[in-house]
Amino acid sequence: MRKDKGFNRRAILAAPLMLSAATLVRHRSLAQVPQSTPLTLWNDGPAKQAIFEFIRTTTDQSSPKFVPPDERIATFDQDGTLWVEHPMYTQVIYCLERVPAVAAKKPELKKVEPFKTVLSGDREAMAKLTMPELEKILVATLTGMTTDEFVADVRQWLGSAKHPRWNRLYTDLVYQPMLELLQHLRGNGYKTYIVTGGGQDFVRVYSERVYGIPPEEVVGTAGGTKFGYDKDGKPVLTKEPKLLLNDDNAGKPEGIHLMIGRRPRFSIGNSTGDRQMLEYTGAGDGARLMMLVLHDDAKREYAYGPANGLPDTKIGTFTQALLDEAKKNAWTVVSMKNDWSRIFAFE
Amino acid sequence: MRKDKGFNRRAILAAPLMLSAATLVRHRSLAQVPQSTPLTLWNDGPAKQAIFEFIRTTTDQSSPKFVPPDERIATFDQDGTLWVEHPMYTQVIYCLERVPAVAAKKPELKKVEPFKTVLSGDREAMAKLTMPELEKILVATLTGMTTDEFVADVRQWLGSAKHPRWNRLYTDLVYQPMLELLQHLRGNGYKTYIVTGGGQDFVRVYSERVYGIPPEEVVGTAGGTKFGYDKDGKPVLTKEPKLLLNDDNAGKPEGIHLMIGRRPRFSIGNSTGDRQMLEYTGAGDGARLMMLVLHDDAKREYAYGPANGLPDTKIGTFTQALLDEAKKNAWTVVSMKNDWSRIFAFE
Numbered sequence: 001m002r003k004d005k006g007f008n009r010r011a012i013l014a015a016p017l018m019l020s021a022a023t024l025v026r027h028r029s030l031a032q033v034p035q036s037t038p039l040t041l042w043n044d045g046p047a048k049q050a051i052f053e054f055i056r057t058t059t060d061q062s063s064p065k066f067v068p069p070d071e072r073i074a075t076f077d078q079d080g081t082l083w084v085e086h087p088m089y090t091q092v093i094y095c096l097e098r099v100p101a102v103a104a105k106k107p108e109l110k111k112v113e114p115f116k117t118v119l120s121g122d123r124e125a126m127a128k129l130t131m132p133e134l135e136k137i138l139v140a141t142l143t144g145m146t147t148d149e150f151v152a153d154v155r156q157w158l159g160s161a162k163h164p165r166w167n168r169l170y171t172d173l174v175y176q177p178m179l180e181l182l183q184h185l186r187g188n189g190y191k192t193y194i195v196t197g198g199g200q201d202f203v204r205v206y207s208e209r210v211y212g213i214p215p216e217e218v219v220g221t222a223g224g225t226k227f228g229y230d231k232d233g234k235p236v237l238t239k240e241p242k243l244l245l246n247d248d249n250a251g252k253p254e255g256i257h258l259m260i261g262r263r264p265r266f267s268i269g270n271s272t273g274d275r276q277m278l279e280y281t282g283a284g285d286g287a288r289l290m291m292l293v294l295h296d297d298a299k300r301e302y303a304y305g306p307a308n309g310l311p312d313t314k315i316g317t318f319t320q321a322l323l324d325e326a327k328k329n330a331w332t333v334v335s336m337k338n339d340w341s342r343i344f345a346f347e
Numbered sequence: 348m349r350k351d352k353g354f355n356r357r358a359i360l361a362a363p364l365m366l367s368a369a370t371l372v373r374h375r376s377l378a379q380v381p382q383s384t385p386l387t388l389w390n391d392g393p394a395k396q397a398i399f400e401f402i403r404t405t406t407d408q409s410s411p412k413f414v415p416p417d418e419r420i421a422t423f424d425q426d427g428t429l430w431v432e433h434p435m436y437t438q439v440i441y442c443l444e445r446v447p448a449v450a451a452k453k454p455e456l457k458k459v460e461p462f463k464t465v466l467s468g469d470r471e472a473m474a475k476l477t478m479p480e481l482e483k484i485l486v487a488t489l490t491g492m493t494t495d496e497f498v499a500d501v502r503q504w505l506g507s508a509k510h511p512r513w514n515r516l517y518t519d520l521v522y523q524p525m526l527e528l529l530q531h532l533r534g535n536g537y538k539t540y541i542v543t544g545g546g547q548d549f550v551r552v553y554s555e556r557v558y559g560i561p562p563e564e565v566v567g568t569a570g571g572t573k574f575g576y577d578k579d580g581k582p583v584l585t586k587e588p589k590l591l592l593n594d595d596n597a598g599k600p601e602g603i604h605l606m607i608g609r610r611p612r613f614s615i616g617n618s619t620g621d622r623q624m625l626e627y628t629g630a631g632d633g634a635r636l637m638m639l640v641l642h643d644d645a646k647r648e649y650a651y652g653p654a655n656g657l658p659d660t661k662i663g664t665f666t667q668a669l670l671d672e673a674k675k676n677a678w679t680v681v682s683m684k685n686d687w688s689r690i691f692a693f694e
Binding site: 191225 | 417420494547548551555561562569571572573574581583584591592598600601604605606607608623626627630
């Protein structure tokens, strides 16, 4: 019923499938942007003004819209909102690039589809993979290992895999103005959650280092684990191919209820997958701020979605209907081109 | 596969099924025990000493076992660990006492089992209810309403329902030494989570007021919700009869991974349902403290479990095997009789 952002044919077609050079780059905390004045990377305009106004009215005790600290919950979509989501979701690239390692351990996979196609590197053939085949790849690369093994593997991959356009680590492709916004909200007593259609276990590996968001404040698409004991009798959790939460579209407010149990005061996303989260946020009493990031900067990042007169890429879909709903509900649209003076740390 | 603590025949038999007087008692925060000296309600002895030693070694920066603040996660079972679980789990009492209200809205239930039996008040007949029948009661009383309606109803019930032995609100039956322990851990930078076999949505209604634990730090047995719109077009979440997490036994470490994503440094429980949580906690590196509360004080509370030479009551099962494992793994057993100078606030 729900469409998973992570799986689609066009995305796969666009994917750079070459395994990146295995250069291990030393981790540095991207979350620590110096910030004496808040939102220095935001140009003056309605978006910046809306944020300042929201913070002021919800933290000033004399304001009729004051929000007690305990209730200060902010939720952030990840792909396309906190970091680059083009040409495809980072986690899907991870899964595709994991196939050779998985096949090395299970040689029988080399001869069967869809693994054969992925291993061939034939992009045209890969573009013809069916949804059930793509799901087989996700299951093979995201389940069956212990949670500790998964963390170690993702960490290693993130330390070497590079984005094809900038030839930089994926974790370098974080939007600096959003790091400022996260810090500004936290500095004003807000708990800043990630609420992503991406895998919860995947994002938790780097969320603290990259965004300053601890694992327990990451809500994402989640599979079950199975408690058991390894050969030495040590308790381990093994990742299972059992979907517990598809944290996209209606799954976002459902995931927020499951994992947080409170309605957010602030939500930001960039696609139709965030619509219900913003609606749910806006349905509460008192001050609320709902925002959408518009990708309209082809020069510095990407421009996509019907709002820009561009064909629907199926990644980060920002439809006319979403824009209409934003206008109707007074959601604030953030233009990457106009509202952000800088996008990346490396600019 | 997993045994749910909440459903069992003997518990139902023991249940006081009279609807309590509807006296609404003003809520007060039980979590705010004044605490200039920590653990004043704990007698000197190995349990108190183990807690102090754990806090000292994990918070002293010069200690080789120092734990960075971000990693300070503590997990507490609820029933029988934070509050009274006899003669039956409070949430099961809630469900049984909700049956008349549910039947009033759906009169067709009055003529069918198991509702007919519950409405009759015939305890002997109720004791013969089968597991599937008991599950029907839980489904009828815990699902089908919006999350907001559920919160309002639980809040009202908690304000009036009384425990048969003490004739006090259930939220008055919280162990004061455990409130001290929660505060002491929080005062030392620990996040204190509840990890309960009870319903997550149920416990979240009162956790902040009663334990000082916000909803987002309550992990429990959780069902799905469904996002939709009410007749006025307002987004709502409706509680569904779909089990996502059975947070008991192996489900506890699985729930901790799902909801927190970090291995706890400290865990405390009181039954075989907490065994895997304590094992999982103990399997990590560095300083860890695992504790079990032993109900051995029939005079002030209850004494139960084979460890006391008493028949297994099926509630809060503390078996000889669990006691053996505690000894083997150096888990600290807390004797309610010997370690706690006071149990309740009203003593």
